[in-house]
Amino acid sequence: MAWQIKDRFCSYIEPLERLPDAIWDDDFIRFEQDWTTVPKLVSEASGVVLELGPGLGNQLRRFDKTSVTRIIGVESNAHFSPDIQRQIQEQGLDHIYELLMCGVEDGSALERHGIVADSLDTVLSIQVLCSVPDPEATVKELYRLLKPGGKLIFWEHHRNSDWLTAAVQCKPDTKHSAAHREGKVTDGIADVWNPIWKSLIGGCNMTRSMRAIVATAGEWENLDSIEGDELPSSMLPRVWGVLVKPKQT
Numbered sequence: 075m076a077w078q079i080k081d082r083f084c085s086y087i088e089p090l091e092r093l094p095d096a097i098w099d100d101d102f103i104r105f106e107q108d109w110t111t112v113p114k115l116v117s118e119a120s121g122v123v124l125e126l127g128p129g130l131g132n133q134l135r136r137f138d139k140t141s142v143t144r145i146i147g148v149e150s151n152a153h154f155s156p157d158i159q160r161q162i163q164e165q166g167l168d169h170i171y172e173l174l175m176c177g178v179e180d181g182s183a184l185e186r187h188g189i190v191a192d193s194l195d196t197v198l199s200i201q202v203l204c205s206v207p208d209p210e211a212t213v214k215e216l217y218r219l220l221k222p223g224g225k226l227i228f229w230e231h232h233r234n235s236d237w238l239t240a241a242v243q244c245k246p247d248t249k250h251s252a253a254h255r256e257g258k259v260t261d262g263i264a265d266v267w268n269p270i271w272k273s274l275i276g277g278c279n280m281t282r283s284m285r286a287i288v289a290t291a292g293e294w295e296n297l298d299s300i301e302g303d304e305l306p307s308s309m310l311p312r313v314w315g316v317l318v319k320p321k322q323t
């Protein structure tokens with residue numbers, strides 16, 4: 075049946091089922107390992123890497139130590155510092171991993187650590203652009219920091235393009251109007267899940283138009299390589315990719 079009532083109902087309560095995974099890290103590490111492309115994406119990081127929001131440090135085990143030369147983790151939540159430091163030690167990354175406790179928007183802190191225009195081989199964002207205050211400005215700045223030939227690796231929540239599911243996720247975030255113009259949802263439909271999810275999961279938004287946000291950050295060599303697992307009824311679809319900044323811009 076076109077409306078797929080049962081599938082939609084099960085899917086719309088999915089955020090509730092995922093809450094324990096989001097809170098207990100071992101479950102989430104296993105989920106990412108067994109069901110997602112995250113391990114492969116992280117292993118594609120190389121050279122000088124800026125890791126956005128390492129959180130509990132779950133991705134540190136997935137770096138390919140033969141490819142990365144320096145990793146700068148930038149984390150805005152000081153509570154995560156001991157967990158990240160522990161992972162740095164456990165994963166044997168202490169000689170190459172530097173942790174900056176600040177927001178990725180703090181350009182002067184990044185600059186003090188040598189992160190300036192055209193200085194990064196990789197920017198890694200695993201579920202962080204869903205939380206930053208101004209994702210469009212942030213991705214534009216990250217683009218500037220990437221070397222020509224550098225790559226943005228991301229795996230992020232985004233707003234479903236199915237209008238009914240998007241309405242249950244939440245009405246679009248009006249602050250990001252350029253991005254939400256490409257969607258089909260109109261303002262004024264019920265805000266349902268996003269405010270609850272956002273308050274429980276540290277500011278994470280499930281409703282951003284992530285494809286459009288990364289696409290408009292700058293020229294990319296391979297924009298059409300962005301992938302996603304969007305099903306019409308999925309409340310937590312992800313979008314991901316390894317976008318390359320052209321060598322000649």
Ligand SMILES: C[S@@+](CC[C@H](N)C(=O)[O-])C[C@H]1O[C@@H](n2cnc3c(N)ncnc32)[C@H](O)[C@@H]1O
Pocket residue numbers: 126127128129130131132133148149150151154176177178179199200201202205206207276278
């Ligand atoms: C959902 S967690 C993801 C953690 C980690 N990337 C992973 O895959 O396990 C989002 C992380 O981004 C951090 N974060 C949110 N906004 C940020 C910002 N503006 N700058 C740096 N980190 C930020 C949060 O504190 C949190 O640790």
